[in-house]
Amino acid sequence: MTATLKEHDYSFRKLQQANFHDMTFEHVDFSNADLTGANLSNCLCIDCDFSEAILRDASLQGTDFQGCSLRGADISGANLFFAMLEHADLTDIIHDDRTKFFDLYCPAEGPFIGYKKCFDFRIVQLLIPADARRTSATNSCCRCDKAKVLSIKDMYTNEPYDEAVSYVDSDFIYRTGEYVVAENFNPNRWADSTGGIHFWLTRKEAEGYM
Known part of the structure; x- marks a missing residue:
């Protein structure tokens, strides 16, 4: 107790x-x-x-x-x-x-690469551009308001896909070569489970997301 x-x-x-x-x-x-x-x-x-x-x-x-x-x-x-x-x-x-x-866990300035896991074990590689708002709380998961989808691959076979569906919002679709924008981005960095595109800095961390 x-x-x-x-x-x-x-x-x-x-x-x-x-x-x-x-x-x-x-x-x-x-x-x-x-x-x-x-x-x-x-x-x-x-x-x-x-x-x-x-x-x-x-x-x-x-x-x-x-x-x-x-x-x-x-x-x-x-x-x-x-x-x-x-x-x-x-x-x-x-x-x-x-x-x-x-x-801040992710780079405070400039562009960088991030990764996220979507439905059907698809790993999305993202380019977070220099003008994207980005934040993190007290763990390795970060958030941003926009990103470009560089690739979508099967977590186990690396087979490429054109689309991936977000775990949180089934209407939020990642498409290879296109930008995604989170209109609900919350700039409060200490609010962890909140609006934004959640991502990790390494593919391994993204793969571990449940």
Whole structure:
């Protein structure tokens, strides 16, 4: 059973290397706490305050921070793989080049190649143009508002096809040589399952999509 902690004051506490894995926190104050190296993976944080907290090298994989304050928190070296940050206050948050899955995962500028998986195990190779809007949340899946279809191939045999049908919208068709445009593109990068053309940077990652 998941442990739940409510209305607790951990502010300014020394909590280095603490193991909070899989816990639920409601209205808990972690402001200015030292959580260096702490394990907060898969935690549900409801209206919690992590402002000015030290989360250096912390394990934050799968942690739900939606609606929490991370204002001024230091996440240098922390791992945020699949952490949920939508509606969190990230003002003045501190991170570095060791922080995992916080910065944009795909190139911020210029054209590049992406891949996606469609119905019938068809792999679509996409050119994301320089003027396309692109974004990512806290994992390796990215989104863009438009792309050109370079090729469509069977995942197992590499047999070429002219068309592929999106998993999410059966009316969204990818055709070789043509551009596709997602009119519903959501520019909020922290909203993960939302509008846009979802893609990966490698074919292997696209093939692993279920």
